[in-house]
Amino acid sequence: MQTYLMAFVIGGLICVLGQLLMDLTPLTPAHVLVLFVVLGGVLSGLGLYQPLVDIGGAGATVPLPGFGHSLVSGTIEEINKVGLWGIFTGAVKAAAAGITAAIVFALAIALVFNPKG
Template identity: 80%
Template structure:
């Protein structure tokens, strides 16, 4: 039960920060999206995002900073395994399933629903 509460709290705080950025600054949703992915990657690179993942579980991995974390942590793992070439393959391996799901579901939604003209 505690894991669910922490996921809710951590995920909710990330969303609140994003909403506040859009409401109180001139940042657009696209700016916030890029900012969150980059911040997730930076925090992961310096070792600060993994403790948040351990505390919040899906509340930290599902929002956009979690994608940046997955990119960086996948790259670092792959570099440890195979060296220099891991720079190119690590991020792709770590995020392939999520990207594939987004493309497939986007295609299915586009096929099923008609856009407004």
């Protein structure tokens, strides 16, 4: 039960922060998206995002900063395995499932619904 609660709290706080950024600043949703992915990557590179993942679980990995964390942590892991070549392969391997799901679901939605003209 506590795992679900912490995922809800951490994920909710990330979403509240994003909403506040859009409501109180001139940032657009696209700016916030990029900011969150980059922030997740930077915090992961500094070793500060993994403790949040340990506490919040899916509440920290599913939102946009979690994608940045996934890219950076996958890259670091791959660099430790294969050396510098991991810079080019680590992020792709770490995020492959999420990217594939996004493409497949986008294609399915595009085939089912008619665009507004």
